[in-house]
Amino acid sequence: MDTDQPSAGPQPGPSSATRRARSRVGVTVICLLAGLLFGTSASLAREDPTGAPSDLPELITARDGQVRELTRQAETLGQEVEELRDARASSQTGQVLGAADTIAPAVGLSAVRGPAIAVTLDDAGYTQDTLPEGYSVDDVVVHQQDLQGVINALWAGGAEAIMVQDQRIIATSSVQCVGNTLYLEGRVYSPPYTVTAIGDPEALHAALEADPVVQTYRDWSSAVGLGYQVDDLGETELPAFVGSVRPQHARILQTDDD
Incomplete structure (x- = not known):
């Protein structure tokens, strides 16, 4: 017998609308959980016992304050270093000046006062026509070695300072005679020549007497x-x-080993 009945088959499942509703509920729950997590993290950050900045503006402000404080400390330390350097330089300068003042008289860089003697050397005064028989012009004039002999003798006798003519001389002074004239420190002198020395007069006289x-x-x-x-x-x-x-000049001395 033919009877119209619903065909047999699988029963219909949940509708697509139902599935979408469930998906929305899941997303909502996840969002709520995420919000709770972020809120808890922020709360914990604000309660950090170390006091660390919680955001970028606070971090910048904190670092700026630290930089300012370090800069102030660096300036203070720099000023202290400069003061110490100036004090040390002043002390060293005083020591150097004191040492310079001590040795200045010995090297001729300051005036010297004391008992003195003067040695005067002069040509014999002959002309070519009045020369004694058997003598030449060189025999009757003062030579460079004569002046140097007197100067060396006075140094050997303990002279504290020596002056030739009107010029103080030192260890590097060069006494040169050209003909019958004296050339000293760029100036030319004619005889008589006077050598003045400060020191113990008796010792200076004795040194002159003993010098060959x-x-x-x-x-x-x-x-x-x-x-x-x-x-x-x-x-x-x-x-x-x-x-x-x-x-002003230097010369290299060669030895047999060169």
Whole structure:
């Protein structure tokens, strides 16, 4: 018998609307959980016992304050370093100046005062026509070695300072004679030549008497009339050396090993 009945088959499941509703509920729950998690993290951050900044503006403000404080400390330390450096430099400068003042008289850079003697050397005064027989012009004039002999003898006798003519001389001074004239520190002098020395007069006189070069000059003085005179000057002041104390020339000495 033919009867119209619903065909047999699978029963219909949940509708698509129902599935969408369930999906929305799941998303909502996830969002709520995420919000709760973020809120808890923020609360914990605000309650950080270390006091660390919780956001970028606070971090920038905190770092700016730290930089300012470090800058202030650096400036304070820098000022202290400068003060220490200035104090040290002042102390060293004082020591250097004190040492310079101590050695200045010995090297001729300051005036010296004390008992002095003067040694005067002069040509014999002959002309070509009046020369004694058997003598030449060179025999009757003062030579460079004669002046140097007197100067060396005075140094050996303990002279504290020596002046030739009107110029103070030092260890590097060069006494040169050109013909019958003296060339000293760029200036030219004619005889008589005077060498003045400050020191113990007795020791200076004794040194002149004992020096062989000076003795030879005295012998020629007696023979041909060269001028030689020694005077005690008493308390005398010699000026400071006014030339350069820096070496102007240097020479390399070669040895047999070179």
